Amino acid sequence: MIKEIREPLIFELSAPGKRSDLLPSLDVPETKDLLRDVPLRRTIDGFPEVSEPEVTRHFTRLSQKNYCVDLGLYPLGSCTMKYNPKINDRLSGLPPLAASHPNAPEELVQGNLEILKRVEGFLCDIVGMDAFTLQPAAGAHGELTGMMIIRAALEDRGNPRKYVLIPDSAHGTNPSSAHICGYMVKEIKSNEDGMIDVAGLEKEMTEDVAALMVTNPNTLGVFESDIRRIAGIVHAKGGLIYMDGANMNALTGIVRPGDMGVDVIHINLHKTFSTPHGGGGPGSGPVGVKKELAAYLPVPVIEEKGGRYSFAFDRPKTIGRVRSFYGNFSVIVRALCYILSLGPKGIREIAEYAVLNANYIRKSLEGVYHLKYTASSMHECVFSDKFQKEFGITNLDIAKRLIDHGLHPPTMSFPLIVHGALMIEPTETESKRDLDLFIAAMKSIAREAKENPEILKSAPHVTYVRRLDEVAAAKNPVLRWEKKP
Amino acid sequence: MSYLSLSDKDKKEMLAAVGIRSTEELFGCIPKDVRLKKDLDLPGPLAEMELVRTVEEVGRRNSYSRYLSFLGGGAYEHFVPTVVDYLSSRGEFVTPYTPYQPEVSQGTLQVIFEFQTLICQLTGLDIANDSLYEGATGAAEAVLMAHRVTGRSKVLVARTLHPQYREVIRTYIKNLGLEVLEIPSGRDGRVDAAALSKRMDDQVCGVVYQSPNFFGIVEDIQALSEIAHARKAMSVAVVAEALSMGLLEAPGVLGADIVTGEGQSFGIPLSFGGPYLGFMACRKEYVRQLPGRITGQTTDVDGLRGFVLTLATREQHIRRERATSNICTNQALCALRATIFLESLGKDGLREMAWQNAQKAAYALDALTALPGVRRKFSGPVFNEFVLEFPKPWVKVDAALREKGILGGLGLEGAYGELKDCALVTVTELKRKDDIDRLGRAVKEALS
Numbered sequence: 001m002i003k004e005i006r007e008p009l010i011f012e013l014s015a016p017g018k019r020s021d022l023l024p025s026l027d028v029p030e031t032k033d034l035l036r037d038v039p040l041r042r043t044i045d046g047f048p049e050v051s052e053p054e055v056t057r058h059f060t061r062l063s064q065k066n067y068c069v070d071l072g073l074y075p076l077g078s079c080t081m082k083y084n085p086k087i088n089d090r091l092s093g094l095p096p097l098a099a100s101h102p103n104a105p106e107e108l109v110q111g112n113l114e115i116l117k118r119v120e121g122f123l124c125d126i127v128g129m130d131a132f133t134l135q136p137a138a139g140a141h142g143e144l145t146g147m148m149i150i151r152a153a154l155e156d157r158g159n160p161r162k163y164v165l166i167p168d169s170a171h172g173t174n175p176s177s178a179h180i181c182g183y184m185v186k187e188i189k190s191n192e193d194g195m196i197d198v199a200g201l202e203k204e205m206t207e208d209v210a211a212l213m214v215t216n217p218n219t220l221g222v223f224e225s226d227i228r229r230i231a232g233i234v235h236a237k238g239g240l241i242y243m244d245g246a247n248m249n250a251l252t253g254i255v256r257p258g259d260m261g262v263d264v265i266h267i268n269l270h271k272t273f274s275t276p277h278g279g280g281g282p283g284s285g286p287v288g289v290k291k292e293l294a295a296y297l298p299v300p301v302i303e304e305k306g307g308r309y310s311f312a313f314d315r316p317k318t319i320g321r322v323r324s325f326y327g328n329f330s331v332i333v334r335a336l337c338y339i340l341s342l343g344p345k346g347i348r349e350i351a352e353y354a355v356l357n358a359n360y361i362r363k364s365l366e367g368v369y370h371l372k373y374t375a376s377s378m379h380e381c382v383f384s385d386k387f388q389k390e391f392g393i394t395n396l397d398i399a400k401r402l403i404d405h406g407l408h409p410p411t412m413s414f415p416l417i418v419h420g421a422l423m424i425e426p427t428e429t430e431s432k433r434d435l436d437l438f439i440a441a442m443k444s445i446a447r448e449a450k451e452n453p454e455i456l457k458s459a460p461h462v463t464y465v466r467r468l469d470e471v472a473a474a475k476n477p478v479l480r481w482e483k484k485p
Numbered sequence: 486m487s488y489l490s491l492s493d494k495d496k497k498e499m500l501a502a503v504g505i506r507s508t509e510e511l512f513g514c515i516p517k518d519v520r521l522k523k524d525l526d527l528p529g530p531l532a533e534m535e536l537v538r539t540v541e542e543v544g545r546r547n548s549y550s551r552y553l554s555f556l557g558g559g560a561y562e563h564f565v566p567t568v569v570d571y572l573s574s575r576g577e578f579v580t581p582y583t584p585y586q587p588e589v590s591q592g593t594l595q596v597i598f599e600f601q602t603l604i605c606q607l608t609g610l611d612i613a614n615d616s617l618y619e620g621a622t623g624a625a626e627a628v629l630m631a632h633r634v635t636g637r638s639k640v641l642v643a644r645t646l647h648p649q650y651r652e653v654i655r656t657y658i659k660n661l662g663l664e665v666l667e668i669p670s671g672r673d674g675r676v677d678a679a680a681l682s683k684r685m686d687d688q689v690c691g692v693v694y695q696s697p698n699f700f701g702i703v704e705d706i707q708a709l710s711e712i713a714h715a716r717k718a719m720s721v722a723v724v725a726e727a728l729s730m731g732l733l734e735a736p737g738v739l740g741a742d743i744v745t746g747e748g749q750s751f752g753i754p755l756s757f758g759g760p761y762l763g764f765m766a767c768r769k770e771y772v773r774q775l776p777g778r779i780t781g782q783t784t785d786v787d788g789l790r791g792f793v794l795t796l797a798t799r800e801q802h803i804r805r806e807r808a809t810s811n812i813c814t815n816q817a818l819c820a821l822r823a824t825i826f827l828e829s830l831g832k833d834g835l836r837e838m839a840w841q842n843a844q845k846a847a848y849a850l851d852a853l854t855a856l857p858g859v860r861r862k863f864s865g866p867v868f869n870e871f872v873l874e875f876p877k878p879w880v881k882v883d884a885a886l887r888e889k890g891i892l893g894g895l896g897l898e899g900a901y902g903e904l905k906d907c908a909l910v911t912v913t914e915l916k917r918k919d920d921i922d923r924l925g926r927a928v929k930e931a932l933s
Contacts, residue, residue, distance in 0.1 A: 007595065026916055096544035172805050326759070343530030468792075
């Protein structure tokens with residue numbers, strides 16, 4: 001058998017004189033000594049010189065070394081990708097939208113403003129908030145924006161306060177975002193059901209606390225059923241509720257954060273509204289607020305009067321700008337397409353079948369893998385490697401062996417309160433056949449853990465590269481290609 | 486449309502397996518009193534064909550593309566080789582998540598490793614990250630980084646830094662006890678070095694300037710860096726028109742310690758402002774303070790070369806509130822586009838594209854300033870955009886040009902009150918000589 005060809009770095013394919021002729025020759029008179037007073041570069045040292053056929057093959061071969069949602073289940077809990085409808089990509093690329101300049105006069109881009117305004121309205125309805133900004137570029141950027149809004153509102157009331165409460169099950173971006181807003185973080189312990197310990201919260205909730213950042217359903221896939229009481233406790237002390245809406249896909253059409261006491265929320269368009277994640281972005285993290293907080297939204301906001309849309313900048317209480325221009329527009333267009341395609345019933349079915357699929361997996365694997373928290377699951381379930389530890393097998397081994405089955409592993413890096421976590425989220429777009437393949441693979445791995453643990457420890461076996469030395473990568477970082485001297 | 490893949494039989498079997506009769510029972514954990522009691526008030530559902538019509542219809546309410554446009558100011562219309570769209574739309578690149586499992590993400594990881602290398606080569610620095618959201622948040626992250634590296638809390642920002650970037654810096658630092666001072670520019674449109682020197686003290690963490698700056702003027706990076714370094718502050722160069730690095734000396738070579746900016750020019754559609762591509766590079770010694778994800782090279786158990794996300798101890802998922810940044814998702818697909826763009830153009834092609842921008846801008850500048858009353862506002866050297874002052878208010882000139890189907894430039898009065906008869910005119914390689922001549926004739930008529 002021929003060993004698979006190793007794909008070189010483009011720099012290793014490069015040789016002087018190879019090029020594609022992409023530009024016509026200059027059609028204005030050339031000024032030879034242009035920019036003579038400015039240091040110019042003679043060349044870009046090490047920059048590649050390759051032909052178009054080489055570029056095409058290079059990237060096509062590289063693409064084949066990726067797993068993706070178009071190939072199969074991607075049950076990366078809390079991050080998860082559902083199917084990305086192709087029509088949405090096509091429509092976001094329509095020339096009148098994709099070729100429009102962000103500095104164009106408003107009158108010439110009314111279609112764009114209408115899209116933004118409509119999506120704001122749809123999101124308000126789905127999430128139960130009064131106003132939305134679409135500017136944040138990703139979920140974490142939304143958190144930052146949302147927490148800035150909270151701080152500005154509290155400052156306006158006379159005291160921004162010092163602390164933000166965050167459950168120990170939260171995603172790492174929550175404490176990090178709170179920190180950039182100038183807050184100190186206090187961790188709230190989860191109770192035996194994996195929910196916020198209400199008594200503990202009551203104790204920590206003082207008039208020094210600005211907000212509680214809550215993820216609901218939380219990263220264990222458990223709905224915080226005391227949410228109204230929790231909101232009551234926080235509000236009674238003058239604090240606000242920030243909701244990380246990463247898991248909004250479990251709730252669409254069923255319950256609205258705005259109806260459960262949430263003051264500010266961000267949602268992730270890639271997760272709930274099917275926009276592609278592109279191997280790590282672009283994302284989009286719109287932020288919704290209750291009307292008391294609308295004055296603090298970042299500028300610009302979009303206004304509509306008699307069918308004419310405009311950007312408003314004169315907003316004295318605004319937190320300011322959080323990025324250039326108006327948000328990840330082409331991502332927002334995809335979300336518009338998705339919401340229009342699905343309609344109210346389809347939006348509700350997102351939650352219904354995301355939760356059914358997750359519960360089907362949970363039921364099928366209960367007893368095979370350890371389930372630390374047994375409260376009922378919403379869109380995801382978090383198992384652990386506790387049973388397999390007995391045979392020296394960790395969640396990492398299980399994950400790597402899943403790859404041999406042609407599947408993507410679940411999330412393992414959090415929640416931090418489950419050691420050896422396997423956080424599984426299938427999403428609603430999976431077929432029963434794909435779910436059954438995953439379940440069968442997980443069962444087979446559990447058997448192997450007992451009977452042949454070595455095969456798990458050395459997995460994956462059939463990939464382009466096998467287990468990579470991540471320790472060496474961090475210890476002696478090689479972060480770029482360099483020309484051999 | 487529906488994207489569900491379950492048949493009625495599947496649903497029945499699955500409900501039975503879970504031990505319930507309907508999906509309604511799955512939501513028993515949600516208290517009844519908070520449940521939604523009505524349908525959402527949304528339009529649809531639309532079949533794919535209706536959706537196409539609906540969105541095309543909205544698109545027709547944009548008339549921008551019918552104009553000959555000389556707009557720039559942080560977003561640039563450049564040629565995009567066909568292979569960029571073709572290759573970057575492969576599902577294997579579009580539909581994966583962040584490469585948390587490196588064994589099945591070598592495509593994305595190797596692309597990012599190449600991207601980091603290209604950014605290092607362009608900026609003249611040692612280390613680059615995977616990407617940031619876009620230019621303005623990149624500038625804000627650079628300020629926070631300079632604050633972490635030096636432990637100082639005052640930042641000097643050139644007034645010629647993109648106005649939106651300055652606003653975003655202010656938003657980001659507001660709650661962190663940092664102080665921002667703006668440094669004016671001189672008659673040449675460059676940072677006023679004397680004013681900068683006067684403001685420098687031992688509390689300054691960084692000097693942040695843009696080159697080419699918002700007025701299109703190429704800054705003297707060497708001089709600005711020397712002023713910053715004399716007080717042990719960091720020299721932070723922001724590049725909003727990344728193509729300029731194909732022609733101008735690398736900012737890192739001229740003394741910048743951090744180079745950050747907007748990579749939209751590298752094959753990313755205008756898309757009304759996003760998604761774009763923030764990039765950031767720095768000197769080796771600051772790598773532990775760099776925000777965002779970083780990809781590194783390593784080997785697998787068989788000794789084969791492979792790539793992984795690395796130096797994660799800087800990041801939020803490990804470090805939580807002590808992370809270098811809260812960024813998680815970045816702009817990987819845009820970085821992929823930039824990588825294909827840069828590798829397709831190659832060493833000579835990128836320089837040629839940059840050279841044509843500079844030449845065409847110079848031609849346009851000559852042609853327009855030859856018209857009676859039209860003045861070049863700043864004397865400094867320009868790359869592909871420049872500020873003109875007109876003998877009558879820009880709004881009037883602009884209106885007359887629009888009548889002729891031309892967007893002649895970006896009025897500056899909003900961002901710089903003193904520049905009320907001025908506009909920023911941008912000329913890229915996409916403008917033919919005829920287009921520039923047409924602009925010249927139209928301006929002439931508008932002024933007569």
